[in-house]
Amino acid sequence: MLAKYRGPDALSRQLYERASRVMPGGNTRHSVALAPYPIYARSGSGCRITDVEGEERVDFLNNYTSLILGHAHPQVTEAVQRRAALGTAFTMPTPEEVELAELLAARVAYVEQIRFCNSGSEAVMLAIKAARAFTGRHKIAKFEGAYHGMYDYAEVSEGPTPDAWGEADAPASITEPGTPASVARDVVVLPWNRPEACRELIERNKNDLAALLVDPMPLGIGMIAPRSGFLPWLREETKRYGILLIADEVLNFRLDYHGAFHTYGITPDLATFGKIIGGGFPVGAVAGSRVIMSVFDHTGALKVHHGGTFNANPVTIAAGLETMRQMTPEAFDRLNHLGEYVRDGLRRLFRDTRRSAQVCGAGSMFLAHLTTEELIDFRSLRGFSRTNPVYSDLCHTMLEYGFILSPRGIFGCLSTPMGEAELDGLVEALGRALSELD
Numbered sequence: 413m414l415a416k417y418r419g420p421d422a423l424s425r426q427l428y429e430r431a432s433r434v435m436p437g438g439n440t441r442h443s444v445a446l447a448p449y450p451i452y453a454r455s456g457s458g459c460r461i462t463d464v465e466g467e468e469r470v471d472f473l474n475n476y477t478s479l480i481l482g483h484a485h486p487q488v489t490e491a492v493q494r495r496a497a498l499g500t501a502f503t504m505p506t507p508e509e510v511e512l513a514e515l516l517a518a519r520v521a522y523v524e525q526i527r528f529c530n531s532g533s534e535a536v537m538l539a540i541k542a543a544r545a546f547t548g549r550h551k552i553a554k555f556e557g558a559y560h561g562m563y564d565y566a567e568v569s570e571g572p573t574p575d576a577w578g579e580a581d582a583p584a585s586i587t588e589p590g591t592p593a594s595v596a597r598d599v600v601v602l603p604w605n606r607p608e609a610c611r612e613l614i615e616r617n618k619n620d621l622a623a624l625l626v627d628p629m630p631l632g633i634g635m636i637a638p639r640s641g642f643l644p645w646l647r648e649e650t651k652r653y654g655i656l657l658i659a660d661e662v663l664n665f666r667l668d669y670h671g672a673f674h675t676y677g678i679t680p681d682l683a684t685f686g687k688i689i690g691g692g693f694p695v696g697a698v699a700g701s702r703v704i705m706s707v708f709d710h711t712g713a714l715k716v717h718h719g720g721t722f723n724a725n726p727v728t729i730a731a732g733l734e735t736m737r738q739m740t741p742e743a744f745d746r747l748n749h750l751g752e753y754v755r756d757g758l759r760r761l762f763r764d765t766r767r768s769a770q771v772c773g774a775g776s777m778f779l780a781h782l783t784t785e786e787l788i789d790f791r792s793l794r795g796f797s798r799t800n801p802v803y804s805d806l807c808h809t810m811l812e813y814g815f816i817l818s819p820r821g822i823f824g825c826l827s828t829p830m831g832e833a834e835l836d837g838l839v840e841a842l843g844r845a846l847s848e849l850d
């Protein structure tokens with residue numbers, strides 16, 4: 413299936429050569445990079461993508477978890493076409509934004525008020541600014557290895573190399589190139605699943621911390637689940653010091669109809685959304701209690717400016733509304749059961765083939781690690797993390813077998829058009845791909 417892609421006349425190769433002349437790295441989004449060049453997509457339908465060479469594969473990445481209904485879902489496509497014909501952007505609000513805001517507020521207990529933006533990164537930025545404005549404090553805390561998008565402060569220590577780690581109980585704050593070093597001083601980096609170290613770091617910074625930013629199942633930390641009691645403990649600890657808890661649900665809102673934090677029985681102060689709530693279009697949202705969200709209220713003592721030419725554009729909102737309507741509690745349950753089915757299938761494969769591996773993930777997502785080491789935090793992933801070349805080799809072999817997975821880990825997520833046949837196919841193909849690597 414990769415013969416044409418690898419061939420001298422490959423259309424993907426030609427497109428990449430042209431892209432490299434006009435785009436640095438031939439790319440406009442690092443997460444789609446693939447060596448030696450990406451496979452360019454032509455179209456998608458249901459759970460399948462057809463590439464420019466005409467090859468069709470089952471898509472287990474779903475634009476990095478954002479397409480929960482798969483590609484070109486008929487009702488979403490119709491809603492978008494209907495809306496686009498009526499105009500796509502105005503210097504006026506549209507009725508759709510009110511409807512999506514009402515829908516999310518009705519579903520998620522900790523969403524009293526909400527504002528839309530165009531990406532998860534923006535949502536995280538707005539939540540952090542809101543927390544600073546509300547508390548009058550300047551620092552934030554986040555977990556080492558956790559990815560929260562591109563805002564300077566949220567990016568700190570999102571994937572530091574071991575030489576830069578610093579103390580295990582007080583991880584170093586590492587900024588990304590292009591970010592002023594001063595940003596590092598305002599970010600307290602915490603080790604995932606280590607309450608003793610977290611307690612000490614939070615206590616030391618308690619008067620300066622505006623917020624703790626947390627994703628309950630962080631992809632950057634290998635989807636290592638929070639230890640029992642860890643998230644409730646964080647909730648109590650932050651409440652004690654008046655530190656706002658920001659739930660980053662950009663990726664993990666696909667876990668539950670009522671929101672990811674609902675599954676852990678926790679009420680955060682602020683929450684960020686993105687990905688699935690845009691139905692395949694660019695989106696983000698920041699939400700929380702009425703009193704905290706009042707920092708955005710221009711009719712009151714406005715504290716945080718919120719602009720954005722395309723915020724809540726009606727095309728995104730129409731796609732998001734239709735997607736959310738399709739995602740009933742039953743649809744979430746079915747998809748999460750399929751998630752359990754594929755994680756069980758992977759565990760069985762590893763057991764039957766006596767392979768050193770563990771399966772993480774929850775809901776409709778899976779992430780398998782080729783190790784039997786105890787997985788606790790970001791550092792425990794050392795040696796078999798996303799940078800291990802075995803994953804890109806596996807990704808290529810799986811592409812050959814007709815499945816799209818991440819080149820940075822055995823990571824994938826499901827969409828509603830999938831059934832057991834696709835999941836059985838994936839597990840069987842992965843077994844073959846792993847044995848080829850031996």
Ligand SMILES: Cc1ncc(COP(=O)(O)O)c(C=O)c1O
Pocket residue numbers: 476530531532533534536559560561562627631660661662663664686687695696
């Ligand atoms: C947890 C989390 N937060 C924030 C973001 C940033 O979202 P976006 O890519 O829409 O800017 C992502 C993106 O993958 C994410 O996974």
